[in-house]
Every structure is written in structure tokens, then in C-alpha cells.
Amino acid sequence: MKLSRQLQVTAPVAAIDFLASAVPELSKGRLKDAMSKGAVQLQTKPVKRLRRSQQMLKAGDCLTLHYDADILQRQTVPAILLQDEKSYSLWFKPAGMLSQGNEWGDHLSLLRFAEQYFTPLRTVFLLHRLDREASGLVLLAHTKQAAAALSKLIASQQIDKVYQIRVKGQLSSELQQQGRICLPLDAKPCESRFVVQAYDTETDTSLLKVQLITGRKHQIRRHFAAIDHPVLGDPQYGKNNKHAAGLALQAVALSFNCPLRRRMQRFELPAELLLAKP
Known part of the structure; x- marks a missing residue:
């Protein structure tokens, strides 16, 4: 079941009682589950997720419910x-x-x-x-x-953010020498720098490290698709780039001069969590 509702409170009432009355299609158990998972929002400034079933609402409060049974039953690997x-x-x-x-x-x-x-x-x-x-x-x-x-x-x-990606094909010597893609995205200047780490002849794929100089939406994915070397497993960009393991893009390093600790901080993804090793 999937539904979206915007609901107006007319009198003081507990949140779960109000929702059960306003959305009779869903049981109190399903509504409580939706609340705990952030699918009910109280339209204040800023908007807040309404999680406590017994929270008292007042007249004039506005709630939104976006219920998708499929999404709510999904699980993910822990961070x-x-x-x-x-x-x-x-x-x-x-x-x-x-x-x-x-x-x-x-x-x-x-x-x-x-x-x-x-x-x-x-x-x-x-x-x-x-x-x-x-x-x-x-x-x-x-x-x-x-x-x-x-x-x-x-x-x-x-x-500084460093990513590791695996892309379709072998980059030309000219591209490797340039080591950067400067194609504008969303009508804004955009730059990605890269180094080829390895080429696999059996799969016809290349492993690269990429540094973002700018930070546009899906920058790496869009840039490499634009030069006909899409990231493997990308569901949105590129063609013929399926990959059984999913999207072959991983953020592997961060470094910055910490204004709080007043020292350089460098973090790298542990080897056991890397998608690929050069």
C-alpha cells in the first residue's frame, strides 16, 4: 500500500489517535511503525518528524503522512x-x-x-x-x-575528497595525460581530476582514483559517462555498464586542516572495506 495525506488537526488529541481516525486504512500498529521510521512529519518551521505516538497535538497543527509499505519494510546494512x-x-x-x-x-x-x-x-x-x-x-x-x-x-x-571508481573501457593515452575532465554541469564550471590505477583486459574496465575540485550533483558519474567511460553499475548514466556488485564508486579518503583540532586530519577507508584493490 502507498498513500500520501496532508492532515489538519482541529482539536487537541494524541498523535496516534488522530492518525488512526484520519487514516482508517491503516492500523494503529502500521501507523506507529511509520511514525518511528520518520514517515509522519509535523509541518512546523523547521519541519519535524513526529515519532512519539502519544505526543499531544493542538488545533491548527498540520501533519503529512507519506506511507509506502514497501519502503518501510526495507532494511539496509548497518553503517x-x-x-x-x-x-x-x-x-x-x-x-x-x-x-x-x-x-x-x-x-x-x-x-x-x-x-x-x-x-x-x-x-x-x-x-x-x-x-x-x-x-x-x-x-x-x-x-x-x-x-x-x-x-x-x-x-x-x-x-579534499578522493574517490575510487571502476569504469567501462580503457582510457586513451590522451585522456590519461590530461588527467582531468572540465565539462560544465548545470551551466556551472566543473572539474574532476583522476589517475588511472589499473586496466583489466579480461573485463575491459579501468580502476581510477578521482578528486573532485568542484562538487556538483552526480559529478563523477556524469563526467565519466560524458567521455564514454561510465562508472560500472550506474543505474542512471551510461550504457552497457552493468555490474553485479552495484555501483563501482566509493569515497575512500578525506583530508582537511581541522579548525577545531588545529591540525591536519587525514582519513582513509580501511582496506577491508574497499570495493577494489589496485
């Missing part, structure tokens, strides 16, 4: 905490996990996983995103000060 710096932490996000939730819920997201991991000790702020199909390193902040300082570094492109 892994790799480094805890107290004011921020470094995580391994597995493929298939969202960076953050959407209107259909947040139980499949790294942000929610980290919130539950640290509850009730720390707040969690998402600093950057990694595509759902991709895996690798993601940085989270736990104080407003850390979130502001690290977000400033990201905005000014002072956090």
Missing part, C-alpha cells in the same frame, strides 16, 4: 563508525543506505542510524552527502560549532 572525534565523527556508509531521509521516512539513512547510535548523548548534523548507490566515507558533526566550521571548509572547497 560503521570509523573515527570518533567527539565534536564530529567519520562513518562508513554502505551502498543502499541514504545519507539522509526523505518524506517517505529516514530509517534507511545514515543520519538516523547515527542519531540512534549516539542517542541521547549527541545531536547529529549531516555535512555532505554520498549517493545512495555509492559507499564510503561520510563526515558528521555533533555540535553547532563543528557543523558551522566544517561546513565552511566544504563550501570553500578546503576538504
